[in-house]
Amino acid sequence: MTQRDFIQRLPKAELHLHIEGTFEPELMFEIGRRNNVKSRFATVEALKEAYNFHNLQSFLDIYYEGAGVLLHERDFYDLTMAYLERCHEDNVVHTEIFFDPQTHTDRGVSFATVYNGIRRALDEGKAKWGITSHMIMCFLRHLSEEAAEKTLTEALPFKNGIIAVGLDSSEVGHPPKKFKNVFERARKEGFLTVAHAGEEGPPEYVWEALDLLKVKRIDHGVRALEDDKLMARLVKERMPFTVCPLSNIKLRVFDKMEDHNLKKLLAQGACVTINSDDPAYFGGYMGANFNETARGLNLSESELRQIAKNSFEASFMTPFEKIRWMNLCDQA
Ligand code: HPA
Ligand code: ZN
Numbered sequence: 001m002t003q004r005d006f007i008q009r010l011p012k013a014e015l016h017l018h019i020e021g022t023f024e025p026e027l028m029f030e031i032g033r034r035n036n037v038k039s040r041f042a043t044v045e046a047l048k049e050a051y052n053f054h055n056l057q058s059f060l061d062i063y064y065e066g067a068g069v070l071l072h073e074r075d076f077y078d079l080t081m082a083y084l085e086r087c088h089e090d091n092v093v094h095t096e097i098f099f100d101p102q103t104h105t106d107r108g109v110s111f112a113t114v115y116n117g118i119r120r121a122l123d124e125g126k127a128k129w130g131i132t133s134h135m136i137m138c139f140l141r142h143l144s145e146e147a148a149e150k151t152l153t154e155a156l157p158f159k160n161g162i163i164a165v166g167l168d169s170s171e172v173g174h175p176p177k178k179f180k181n182v183f184e185r186a187r188k189e190g191f192l193t194v195a196h197a198g199e200e201g202p203p204e205y206v207w208e209a210l211d212l213l214k215v216k217r218i219d220h221g222v223r224a225l226e227d228d229k230l231m232a233r234l235v236k237e238r239m240p241f242t243v244c245p246l247s248n249i250k251l252r253v254f255d256k257m258e259d260h261n262l263k264k265l266l267a268q269g270a271c272v273t274i275n276s277d278d279p280a281y282f283g284g285y286m287g288a289n290f291n292e293t294a295r296g297l298n299l300s301e302s303e304l305r306q307i308a309k310n311s312f313e314a315s316f317m318t319p320f321e322k323i324r325w326m327n328l329c330d331q332a
Contacts (some may be wrong), residue, residue, distance in 0.1 A: 013094040013311035016242035021278025022083040078119025084125035090287040141174035164192035176208035203227035219296030244277035257296025
């Protein structure tokens, strides 16, 4: 069996995926036409040429622009169905997807439109392919805590369908501590918490995510390796890292896959997972992320199996389901 086949056979959970980042150019043009929203790019090819990022912000500018054609419930449904089809192809059996309500509500699209479109697709994905899922609502950290508070209030009628809140967008200059109060209220309302930290930001932001936001997972977290004390704590607590290797290369967190620190994190005993982040923009879904990382870092079957098992351990599934899937990883 080739390594590619082995990766395909491994059941996998995806824990770091922005649904707006699965927007393939072809679908973006189709929905743009349908909704009469003009793009500044004339063709799919011209748009793809703009996918030449040098850091997180240069990506975010294009990502928010692309999301601008999403207006109706059907658009969010189509976007999510297209992603779930990729999950099915890559043997991703469980996914916990981020959505950014503020990207849409700030354009006049209602919270319910966004939520209902994604939810309908997730329910259909479960019925059609057996893919289980959770929704995680992210606050945009370049906006104020007050704006996040407003979004949390809007989410309350939907809280049974949203398992956690997260924090994304421009990291540097917007530390986790800026959102301490809104995360505290979210926890009181029953939401779990996660946060992007240590992608471009310093290890200090990872400390804050742990101590002030009380996160259950660190999204990215690769810069934690610069701080030995922090690493010791993360390993001891088996705090999951949702690492996104192709994203990190595209946004120049590392120059090339061979330089990525995922294997070092794993060797230190960290609960490392592999995820696709914004696959339409970064060159691939889960299969591609696993294959490219395995190639660049020379990962063994046992390391790959461990990473897949970690994805279930780190998920928000029930303990029973976690064990069931981890056993199935052992049999792959
Ligand atoms: N980092 C921060 N914000 C994001 C990302 C990311 O990788 N993707 C989409 N929003
Ligand atoms: Zn992300």
